[in-house]
Amino acid sequence: MLIYSKKEKPMLKMDGVCFLHRYNKQACIPRRQLDGLRWVTKGTERTPIYIQPNGKMIGTLVVRGPKASVSYEIKDGRPVFTVDVQATGSIIELLKNMPEKQIIEYATKTVKKEIEDLFQLGVKEGIDTLQLSNALYRQNVNDWPKYTTNGLVPLTKDTLGKINVKLSIDTYRKSKK
Numbered sequence: 001m002l003i004y005s006k007k008e009k010p011m012l013k014m015d016g017v018c019f020l021h022r023y024n025k026q027a028c029i030p031r032r033q034l035d036g037l038r039w040v041t042k043g044t045e046r047t048p049i050y051i052q053p054n055g056k057m058i059g060t061l062v063v064r065g066p067k068a069s070v071s072y073e074i075k076d077g078r079p080v081f082t083v084d085v086q087a088t089g090s091i092i093e094l095l096k097n098m099p100e101k102q103i104i105e106y107a108t109k110t111v112k113k114e115i116e117d118l119f120q121l122g123v124k125e126g127i128d129t130l131q132l133s134n135a136l137y138r139q140n141v142n143d144w145p146k147y148t149t150n151g152l153v154p155l156t157k158d159t160l161g162k163i164n165v166k167l168s169i170d171t172y173r174k175s176k177k
Helices: 100-125 132-139
Strands: 016-021 024-030 046-051 059-075 078-094 160-172
Touching: 024 100, 046 078, 046 100, 059 100, 059 132, 059 160, 078 100, 078 132, 100 160
Parallel strands: 078 160
Antiparallel strands: 016 024, 046 059, 059 078
8 A cells, every 4th residue: 555645845946047147147037937948058858849829738749959059140230140949849749630730830939939038038138048149259259349248249129130940740649639
């Protein structure tokens, strides 16, 4: 006979992320506002996208090993960045028939929106959430001092130009239809 204890066990839980620049804290942001971070963080192994086209859950796509890269070009005397994300996923659950193309379209929109929201949060808070300054430094160290202030690219709503997402589905697991 098994007996389960209802007593809560102390567990570590990540409530949010604090952003630092030159060892100084810029801001701490709650986890619920940082969904886009999973697409640009190295080391993300598996992450779900819940397929809810009209607010009603119809499936789950688990994305494995998303790879993000950031590039830039100079437009009107300032850098404009492009974020590219590539990933492969598996449909874990599908409650309603939906063409693969439509699932990919929905998932792509979700990824783009999460990255855009993360960037806009960074603009609002004055935080380089996508590490654009680091990308500029790594790609062209000579451009970095020209386009940064105190080591950071000044962020405006136009600093992020494009977000390109390429998702593919390689396996289907469970379907209710």
